[in-house]
Amino acid sequence: MVSVASRWVSLSDRERAFEGLFESEYSRVTAIAYRVLGNASESEDxxxxVFCQFYRLHPPDAPYxxxxxxxxxxxxxxxxxxSNKRRAGRESTVALEHQVTAGAGSREMDPSLKVERSESERELREAMSRLSRKSAAVLALRYGGLSYAEVADALGVRIGQVGTLLRRAEHALRREMNHGTSI
Amino acid sequence: MAHLSEATMRRSVDEPLALGARDRQHLGLCSPCAARLDAIEVDALYAASLLSTREPEVNSAQAFRSIQTQMKREPGARTTWFARLTSRARARSHMSVLASGAFAALVAALMAIGLTPAGSIAQSFINLFEPQQVATVQLSAADLRSLSQLRHFGKVNVPGSLSPQHVADARAASAASGMHVLSPSFRPRGTPSAASYEVLGGGTGSFTFSTSRSKAWAAAHHTQLPPVPAGLDGSTLSVITGDTVLATYSAGSGSLPDLVVGQTRAPRIATTGASVHDIEAYVLSLPGLSSTLRSQIQSLGNPISVLVLPVPADFATSHPVTVNGARGYAISDSTGLGSVVIWEKDGVIYGVGGTLSESDALQTANSLG
Structure with missing residues (x-):
């Protein structure tokens, strides 16, 4: 009887902790994925x-x-x-999302501008995919809204290294976008 | 002295005030470091223009349902808590967004008039005017985002770090700031009678238009800029803010004060190169600014005589009021959390705000003497 009660309490605490974690972090985790994917639906997926995996494998109140x-x-x-498999679908969705976003801000958008923006978005995703994994990660984390300390924790580096990593990643991104060559 | 590290310079782009006095001094004297910093800033701005995008609109309820579906497939998973979680999370997030947004609107309004001179980049740009009167523009979230784009067209320097000086009372604040500091004879019920006084030193912020940065931004966005007028490249607008006095009346330990009374000398403007009118005209013609914001600013008329108060349209409302015979504005957040009254008189800008009603804020403002 005691063990059943303990188990119930334990389960309830775990759910409660996961609930808090989900509430506080879901939008931010989505935002980080969005920096890489540029697609809201895929970012939410x-x-x-990630949350499901975490719930299965870790205690939700873990400090990490x-x-x-x-x-x-x-x-x-x-x-x-x-993954090349989803690329075609992503591009069409990104183009559609851009049309919606641009339409909200500027009323009626020139169709040629829509195409250009879609193309620009595609170039950005391709450039991100060509960066080193660490460079792409630091860009996603920082522009996803994390502080330097949080980026350092997520990457497992010292906080003093974040500025250097970010600087190199931004330089690499610009080169990728301008020249299409990796550094 | 050793040159600044790459990490230090990159971080200073995000947090200019984090740069220590010694590093700042080095930067002013060392051409190679200044050039490296400029290159770092250009790359950072370029990345920001691509990656500081609109946040995806997250549907928490749908997210919970999706997770519920996935978890049901897991052996031993319990799903009874998801319905409870969904409804609670939806209610909580809605309320917290409203509350935090409303307070952010008030803070933004206060910052916009220079009560905290080390303001945002948008502030540095929009408060370039020596005001003889105040006016408000309603900014949507999209407008605010478009304002932040302006930093891609030039270099922004914000004032150095501010260390508020705590003083004993209004008389000491007057002596420290050189202004006659006014005190309210009326305070809303429940507001403590004693205030803590702080004097913040003034500073100089500047914006230097850069043709190369503007072209880099345009190239990244596959767009065309309007032709840059002769003499605009390198033109600098400097905003000199005076000392600011803040009197804070706070009864509890909460993060929101009951009442804040502030005053600061109206900022002054200095230009090199093109005139204020020329810079304003060109910046307003740049892509990225919403047409609504553009037309609002243009309708204000002479830019050197009007202090623009940006009011986030989604979270706050404003309307003209009269305070001790001077024209001002009352800004209230949309949830009733607080109000601010702002006016200008004899070259000094005053603000009264806090977690109080508009009528209380106005009555407090009218009682200053």
Whole structure:
């Protein structure tokens, strides 16, 4: 009887802890994946997969929970973007999302501009996929809204290294976008 | 002295105030470091222009349902808590977004008039005017985002780190700031009678238009810029803010004060190169600014006589009021969390705000003397 009660309490606590973790981190985990994928639907898929995996494997009140989620979302998104199988579908969805976004901000958008933006978005995703995994990750994490300390935790590096990694990643991204060559 | 590290310089782009006085001094004297920093900033701005995108609109309820479906497939998983989780999370997130957004609107309004001179880049740009009157523009979230794009067209320098000086009372604040510091004879019920006074030193912020940065941004976005007028490249607008005095009345230990009374000298402007009018005209013609914001700013008329107060349209409302015979604005957040009244008189900008109603804020403002 005692063991059953303990188990119930334990389960309830675990659910409660997971609930809090989900509430506080879901949008941020999605935002990180979005920096890599540029697609809201796929980013949410990644975030949900990551949360499910975490729930299965780890205690939700683990001190490393947030950094684990951020890192896992980044790597899962990078794996996804490097998969050619989904690329065609992603491009069409990205183009559609851009049309919706642009339409909201500028009323009626020139069709040629829509095509250009879609193309620009595709170039960005391809450039991200060509960066080193660490460079792409630091960009996704930092521009996904993490502080330097949080980026350091997620990447497992010292905080003093984040500026250097970020600087090199941004330089590499610019070169990739401008020249299409990796550094 | 050793040159600045790459990591230090990159971090200073995100957190300019984190750069220590010695590093700042080195940067001013060392051409190679200044050039490296400029290259780092250009790359950072380029990356930001690509990656600082609109956040995806997350549907938490749908997310929970998806997870529920996935978890049901897992042996031993318990799903009874998901319905509870869904409804609670939806209610909580809605309320917290409203509350935090509303307070952010108030903070933004206060920052916009220079009560905290080390403001945002948008502030540095929009408060370039020596005001003889104040006016508000309603900014949507999209407008605010478009304002932040302006930093891609030039170099922004924010004032150095500010260390508030705590002083004993209004008299000491007057002596420290050189302003006659006013105190309210009326305070809303429950507000403590004693205030803590702080004096913040003024500073100089500047914006230098850069043709090369603008072209880099345009190339990244596959767009065309309007022709750059002769003499605009390198033109600098500097905003000099004076000392600011803040009197904070706070009864509890909460993060929101009951009442804040602030005053600061109206900022002054200095230009090199093109005139304020020329820079304003060109910046307003740049792509990225919403047409609504553009037309609002243009309708304000003479840019050197009007202080623009950006009011986030989604979270706050504003309307003209009269305070001690001067024209001002009352800004209230949309959830009733708090209000701010702002006005300008005799070259000093005053603000009264806090977790109080608009009528209380106005009555407090009218009682300053």
């Amino acid at each position: 990644v975030a949900q997969d 929970a947030r950094s684990w989620l951020y890192r896992a979302a980044t790597h899962r998104a990078l794996n996804l973007i490097r």
